[in-house]
Amino acid sequence: MAVRNTITIKVLAKKLGLSVGSVSKALNDSPEISIETREKVKKLAKQHHYTPNHFASNLRNNTSKTIAVVVPEISDSFFSLAINGIEKAAQERAYHIIISITNELLSKEKIIINELHNGMVDGILISISRETLEGSHLKEINEFGMPIVFFDRDLEAMDTAKVVTNDFESAYNAVKHLVDQACNKICFLSVSESLSISKKRIEGFKKGLIELSKYNMPNHIVKCSTETAENDLIITNLLQDSSNRPDGIVVSGEHLTISIYNVCKQLGIKIPEQLKVICFSNLAYATCLSPSLSTITQPAFEIGYKATHLLCDSLDGKLTELKERVICPSKLEIRASSTCIKH
Amino acid sequence: MAVRNTITIKVLAKKLGLSVGSVSKALNDSPEISIETREKVKKLAKQHHYTPNHFASNLRNNTSKTIAVVVPEISDSFFSLAINGIEKAAQERAYHIIISITNELLSKEKIIINELHNGMVDGILISISRETLEGSHLKEINEFGMPIVFFDRDLEAMDTAKVVTNDFESAYNAVKHLVDQACNKICFLSVSESLSISKKRIEGFKKGLIELSKYNMPNHIVKCSTETAENDLIITNLLQDSSNRPDGIVVSGEHLTISIYNVCKQLGIKIPEQLKVICFSNLAYATCLSPSLSTITQPAFEIGYKATHLLCDSLDGKLTELKERVICPSKLEIRASSTCIKH
């Protein structure tokens, strides 16, 4: 049972000897109502801690002042920072946020999106799940009139607004950096090969290899999973044969870092001497790792913040169409894990 | 503008040549309606992806099937894991969650709580802000009938349900561990002295000192802040005087770990040889830090999960009163940062 504030407009009206309509207008500062009565009404409302019933006004106005935030997970530095940015912007625009977690499952994402199709929210901010290759559920609700802004992980087939980072360029720069550090057997570790961000990173990586590296690795794109145990195995396989081991790795996916560090410790492989590592990550603890972790740091907060303002602009009618592409560049932060000279 | 699904009960009724009332009953499996028509109605509803309007049914039923989750921050392993647990449980109970972030500010917490007093949610899960010493805003809404379950950071003055961990005992055990490792100048670093969890930890810490330690530090409780720069200063002050430096620290607050590691690196203090560190933390990267970090690991997921089920039990009428206290014990995970023998 919801706890409905027992004091409603009706109650106020009775106490004041006014009609509900007048009270409503007074509370909404309608010029129809005399200033004196407006003051009187507001005073009583304040005394009784009156708050308008959310559902009634939403039903009436067909607007909820709420936006949905759909993320694949929340225990990830990128997404928790992005949510901070979203929350800040939403606050500034007087919007509420509802956060839903897909756990990287398309099935769950579909359920969540369908549930949102009942007027509960005015718009959607989404970073799609790893499994989402095809977005009929999103297209449908979007065509129905629901504004959508993608942040970070977008669906290429949809041309709604997107706020992303420069994944292609960043991956290229990461390769460049490793090549500069004399790596010539460079691998790319990824949790996905289908996500737009993964594709772009892989393309940038490949371009880097072709342009900059004279040598090459046979299976230089390694696909990982969501399971730590499985990843430990995959990485062990990759690294244990010392004759054919990479000397540099670009890691796409924060959670993979732990596995790499742990496996290297176990196999006695020294980072950065024997293996140089650079990771797409927003980890606050990068400086405290041993060795400190080189990262491609995404502007997570900024991405969330901008995406939200973009959506709110559209919702508040400040935009004629919601199709802007915003690119917030990532930053290469070189630390000990990828350099010859130890910090 | 919210995107209201244009297909409503009314539309279905018209298409089927039935009345809205009958359609409503059919969709809710009322025995009043014949099985055949029920089937027919449901089929059409499914075809058209009908979903009941959230606000209309909430207004009608005075229930929202939504719970508010109020946390001080989200970029903290404890809270993001706890939210995972909350989300899992909410899903199991078919409740929605709305997440609000107080940023450790009482003022914001009050605003959030007041906003919730309009029927938007059926109940509240909260971990209070660092500034919340007095809880009139919570008491008021609770006395009004809004069920509240505290998780982790509770308000001692309120006797509603709480799901917490064994902070007193854990802090005591941490001291015991450090004493076992031959520390005799042990400090406690805390972001708060007023939070229930901080108080309990400090009490457990003090008990440990008195019972187990022959020596003592003069100012053994060190209060830190939310600002990293400020904390770096405080910790530098604490550690730079080598003649009067602690040899063991119990850290209460995940974010303080970075500061300690960074300051020690800067001052050339070796962990664990010169300073042993153990931290209340859920950091996944504890094993990857240099040295690997000893932690008192809170059962974050479990705390969130249980708190949610407790609240839902109450909301679903399975509980006569909402006053249970659940204690999920933390686990001491000893690693290199607090032991003489390096792992």
Add this chain to the structure above:
DNA sequence: TTGTACGCGTTATCAA
């Protein structure tokens, strides 16, 4: 077995 009518709390239109 189905239909009718009312009310949840709010706001907007029209009348007074």
Add this chain to the structure above:
DNA sequence: TTGATAACGCGTACAA
């Protein structure tokens, strides 16, 4: 300047 009334979509008591 204020009041009455209808409507948002749904659920339910009551009538048919």
